[in-house]
Amino acid sequence: MSLKLVILGDACVGKSCLINKFTTQQFREFEEPTIGAAFQAVRVSDAYLTLEVWDTAGQERFRSLAPMYYRDARVALICYDITNKKSFESAKYWYKQIEENGNKDCIKIIVATKADLVDQREVEEVERYIKIANVSYFMETSAKTGKNINKLFNLAAREGSVVYRRGESSGNRRSRKKGGRLCNNWERLGKEAEEEKIFGNNCC
Ligand code: GDP
Ligand code: MG
Secondary structure, three states, X not given: OEEEEEEEOOOOOOHHHHHHHHHHOOOOOOOOOOOOEEEEEEEEOOEEEEEEEEOOOOHHHHOOOOHHHHOOOOEEEEEEEOOOHHHHHHHHHHHHHHHHHXXXXXXXXXXXXXXXXXHHOOOOOHHHHHHHOOOOEEEEOOOOOOOOHHHHHHHHHHHHHHHXXXXXXXXXXXXXXXXXXXXXXXXXXXXXXXXXXHHOOOOO
16 A cells, blocks of 8 residues: 655755655755655554655745645645744645645644754744644654654554545545555565455455
8 A cells, every 4th residue: 555645844844854864764954855756665553555755846935836746645744844933834824725625534744843953943832723723643853863753754654544444444436446556555564464454344
């Protein structure tokens, strides 16, 4: 199974660094965006799924990211930089965009970046926003120190796959068709790993 994950947020909040820290375990100060998607296996329960991780190529500067980029995403990481208040306002904007134009089951995670720069923190009012906007997932990260990076992507994979399975068992025609196709990509952990255990009987 593979899940599409997109990353959103202002330019320079650290999106490319976050993704590259996860996929290569390295932090490089000047990070190029990934062209196309990066594929990364993540272990969930007793099997692996593939995260299809999409980075932007700078279109966020003009807020012109086409809904096409995120419409079919199962998970959206909506990032702001803790040292930049404006980027937090933009994160609220992107959150709403996904709510309105994204997949209705998309898992939306608000991601605070650059947590290592605590002494320059500008954004303090996150908790209030999370309550008001009914945000389900929030995580503070640092690509530089590695803080919460693996935890973030594990959460994304786990929650994304739960929603995927729920779509499968709801009998929704469209998602069942999609699921059948995606299940062919499921990477088994060993001969013993059975898809039925993970997806239920509707799988494939
Ligand atoms: P993007 O435009 O959102 O993709 O941002 P980049 O990933 O290119 O990062 C923008 C800048 O922030 C670069 O100078 C990075 O070195 C810096 N940066 C990214 N993540 C971190 C972090 O966790 N800590 C610190 N201190 N700097 C970071
Ligand atoms: Mg980038």
